[in-house]
Amino acid sequence: MMTEHVAALRALFRLFLGTASSKFRVGGIVCIGAVAVAVAWRLGTRPETDELQRAASVADIIGISLLAPLASLIFGTAMFGDLADDQTLVYLWLRPTPRFIISVAAHGAALMISLPAVMIPALGMQLALGAPLRMVLAVVVATAGATIAGTAVFVALGLITRRALIWGIGYVLIAEQFLARGGSGLGSISIRSAAMSIITNVTGTDSAVAWFGTPRAVVMLIVVAVLARATTVVALLHKEVA
Amino acid sequence: MSGHVTALAGAPMVSLTDVSRRYGNVVACSEVSVDIGPGVTALLGPNGAGKSTLLRLCCGLTRPSEGVVRIHGHDPRAERRVFRFVGIVPQHQRLFPRMTALRFVSLAGTLGEVDDPVQAARSSLDAVDLDPDDPRILEDYSNGMRQRVKIAQALVTGPSIIVADEPLNGLDPRQRVRMIETLRRLGEQGRAVIISSHVLDEVERFDSRVLVMAQGRLAAEGSVAGIRDLMDDRPHRIRLLVDHADQLGSQLLLEGLVSEIIVNDQRSLAVATDDVAVLARRLAPMATELGLLIEEIRPLDDDLDSVFRYLVDGR
Numbered sequence: 001m002m003t004e005h006v007a008a009l010r011a012l013f014r015l016f017l018g019t020a021s022s023k024f025r026v027g028g029i030v031c032i033g034a035v036a037v038a039v040a041w042r043l044g045t046r047p048e049t050d051e052l053q054r055a056a057s058v059a060d061i062i063g064i065s066l067l068a069p070l071a072s073l074i075f076g077t078a079m080f081g082d083l084a085d086d087q088t089l090v091y092l093w094l095r096p097t098p099r100f101i102i103s104v105a106a107h108g109a110a111l112m113i114s115l116p117a118v119m120i121p122a123l124g125m126q127l128a129l130g131a132p133l134r135m136v137l138a139v140v141v142a143t144a145g146a147t148i149a150g151t152a153v154f155v156a157l158g159l160i161t162r163r164a165l166i167w168g169i170g171y172v173l174i175a176e177q178f179l180a181r182g183g184s185g186l187g188s189i190s191i192r193s194a195a196m197s198i199i200t201n202v203t204g205t206d207s208a209v210a211w212f213g214t215p216r217a218v219v220m221l222i223v224v225a226v227l228a229r230a231t232t233v234v235a236l237l238h239k240e241v242a
Numbered sequence: 243m244s245g246h247v248t249a250l251a252g253a254p255m256v257s258l259t260d261v262s263r264r265y266g267n268v269v270a271c272s273e274v275s276v277d278i279g280p281g282v283t284a285l286l287g288p289n290g291a292g293k294s295t296l297l298r299l300c301c302g303l304t305r306p307s308e309g310v311v312r313i314h315g316h317d318p319r320a321e322r323r324v325f326r327f328v329g330i331v332p333q334h335q336r337l338f339p340r341m342t343a344l345r346f347v348s349l350a351g352t353l354g355e356v357d358d359p360v361q362a363a364r365s366s367l368d369a370v371d372l373d374p375d376d377p378r379i380l381e382d383y384s385n386g387m388r389q390r391v392k393i394a395q396a397l398v399t400g401p402s403i404i405v406a407d408e409p410l411n412g413l414d415p416r417q418r419v420r421m422i423e424t425l426r427r428l429g430e431q432g433r434a435v436i437i438s439s440h441v442l443d444e445v446e447r448f449d450s451r452v453l454v455m456a457q458g459r460l461a462a463e464g465s466v467a468g469i470r471d472l473m474d475d476r477p478h479r480i481r482l483l484v485d486h487a488d489q490l491g492s493q494l495l496l497e498g499l500v501s502e503i504i505v506n507d508q509r510s511l512a513v514a515t516d517d518v519a520v521l522a523r524r525l526a527p528m529a530t531e532l533g534l535l536i537e538e539i540r541p542l543d544d545d546l547d548s549v550f551r552y553l554v555d556g557r
Contacts, residue, residue, distance in 0.1 A: 004352075004355045007352050007359075008352055008353055008355075011348075011349050011352045011353065012353070015338065015349065018338075018340060018341075019338070086336045087332065087334050087336055088336055088337065088338060090303065090330060090332055091337075091338075091349075091350065091353075091395065092353060093303075094301065094302070094303065094325050094328060094330050095325050095350070095353035095354050096322055096323045096324075096325045096326050096353075096354065096355060097322075097353045097355075098322075099322070237322075240303065240304045240305065241303045241304075242303075
């Protein structure tokens with residue numbers, strides 16, 4: 001039974017990866033990443049009294065607020081969204097494969113594309129700014145956490161709704177931009193808020209959206225990812241497939 | 243969710259009891275009860291009759307609003323492992339375009355927990371006369387080849403139930419013959435092959451049991467011959483073009499050859515008759531006797547839609 005599950009997981013992972021990684025999507029996110037690094041390099045050439053704070057702000061505004069949600073949204077929603085749109089989801093759904101395996105494969109494939117698309121520019125930006133090692137490490141952990149949680153949310157959204165991109169953009173604009181500034185209450189539904197809390201705690205910098213201690217921020221990102229994954233499994237169990 | 247599911251002894255392969263399915267205020271399927279066993283069973287009905295919804299209910303793709311669906315005695319919405327018994331051939335032609343046929347069918351085998359998915363895929367592709375080593379991707383396949391790939395992926399797990407939605411759509415005449423042969427053969431092997439169609443002549447060639455769907459209801463059930471009888475037994479409407487329509491109409495009524503008559507204008511009338519043969523025999527002599535010239539005789543409802551109307555509305 002375990003061998004069958006591993007084989008199914010591998011086959012589904014390859015399928016999701018191939019389906020979502022269109023040249024248009026990958027090209028688009030690479031271009032945005034390249035522009036982000038170029039902007040960071042330009043900023044790095046200007047004199048700044050607090051370079052650490054500048055590195056934290058760039059990590060927030062370009063990395064965690066823009067690149068991470070954008071890549072997660074594009075590739076996360078594509079996993080089930082593409083299959084639902086072209087009605088090929090039936091070929092996976094009408095099989096005895098456990099639903100958690102389908103969910104793991106979809107999230108894994110979304111991460112496989114999103115993580116490099118986000119992490120490479122995020123690292124590139126910090127290097128271009130000449131950030132110290134602790135900032136680089138904090139950015140790596142926070143950005144990876146934000147991408148893992150974000151892809152989990154958007155994979156679920158791509159399965160639940162047929163207008164996942166629109167709902168996803170709405171979530172990013174409302175929760176990640178607006179509610180994230182609303183203190184530890186409203187900010188607790190923001191991935192950005194948790195990720196920036198990690199960076200500010202580790203580096204001693206400030207952010208208008210950092211409200212939590214590091215342990216709580218890490219737990220928040222894990223909880224979001226686990227809840228989103230569970231939502232995907234439940235949605236798959238109850239899905240009406242065209 | 244159990245690890246293994248076996249077919250319950252004595253349970254029908256597919257069983258629907260008082261099944262209804264609504265989408266908002268629209269009733270797609272209403273109070274359908276039917277058991278389906280080995281052989282080909284055709285769902286016949288006009289577009290929008292509820293055939294696709296019933297097919298989707300039969301294999302668990304959608305849940306009933308009311309009623310009970312069972313596959314080998316199990317609820318497909320609660321026990322996903324019953325999907326081992328089911329292979330589906332969707333109506334649409336979309337596949338994973340960048341895969342080869344072998345990879346696509348192997349994927350189906352892997353997800354269906356077949357022991358050797360690649361070998362099973364080769365056998366399935368052979369069974370539908372496709373070359374397993376064809377290096378082309380599915381995007382480059384013709385409609386007929388894609389249809390056969392869909393059947394191969396449905397067969398790869400050795401299912402006892404095959405559900406095919408309009409399987410002859412988009413095929414040329416030669417491909418249709420081959421597809422009909424393939425599905426008939428699967429039925430003869432003891433599988434329940436459930437197909438949908440809106441064309442009686444197509445269904446006739448499957449030599450199948452027929453379930454006639456109309457307006458979401460199961461309107462009739464039986465053989466194609468029985469459906470043909472229904473077509474013959476119901477009142478037929480015929481339009482006649484004649485130089486004095488009122489005169490011919492009066493005589494037809496007088497002799498009791500028609501049950502209904504509508505004179506459209508001086509040269510055209512529509513009649514309804516229960517016995518077309520008698521009317522046809524009498525019409526020409528009657529015209530001669532009356533000195534009338536009949537220019538055209540045209541059946542108004544010699545198609546399946548009129549049978550559905552008759553079954554549902556009694557008209």
